[in-house]
Amino acid sequence: MFVALILLGFGAIWTWQHRARVRSVMSTVNAELPVPARAPDASQSGTSAAMPVRVAGKLSLKHAPRDAQLGVVAVDAAVLVRSVEMYQWHERCELGGGACAYAASWSQGHVDSTKFREPKGHENPPLPFADARFAAGEIRLGDVVVDPKLLETLPMQDYSVKAGALPPNMAATFNVVDGVLYAGGDAAHPQIGSVRVRYRIVPAGAVDLAGVKRGNKLEAQ
DSSP states (O other), X not given: OXXXXXXXXXHHHHHHHHXXXXXXXXXXXXXXXXXXXXXXXXXXXXXXXXXEEEEEEEOEEEEOOEETTTTEEOTTEEEEEEEEEEEEEEEEEOTTTOOXXXXXXXXXXXOOGGGSSXXXXXXXXXXXXXXXXXXXXXXXXXXXXXXXXXXXXSOXXXXXXXGGGSOHHHHTTOEEETTEEEESSBTTBOOTTOXXXXXXXXXXXXXXXXXXXXTTEEEOO
């Protein structure tokens, strides 16, 4: 009887120790298991999940890009880019404080003549306007609205302005020579301050674009 009680006691102790070891192992396993990340709930955040995509097709436009300042409209273009040059003085000085020479040429951006060693007689007027980029209204590729930034890396081509396409006030200011706008003098004989404006476009043709789709919008990554 006594022996039986001892055996029962050892059995109970073994059972208790076994269960304790199991609980310890399970606790360790549960602590080391990674918690799976949950995808954001679009319905709760109020935004659509971003999805990298590649789409191809022909662009369509709600309206063509327009340079409202000069009245230039580029039909069948997704993007219109304006480049402005002015005929300006440039200073070239010899090293070590030597003599300076002055010559005029076409250049983008304003050349600050106040910093010349001899600014008198070599004054450059300020640029009347700067380079600019104009996007068409609501550029689409099928049912997707395209962010104009996605088109910045696409090949561009020269765009020739037609003299008859300028509004009357601009036609009185600019001459059109080979599709380029000139103001402030004869294109063949420019003067200091003469302005030359060129345009380039991204045609609204077939494209192959890679970006991030959010709802019905295709944006740059």
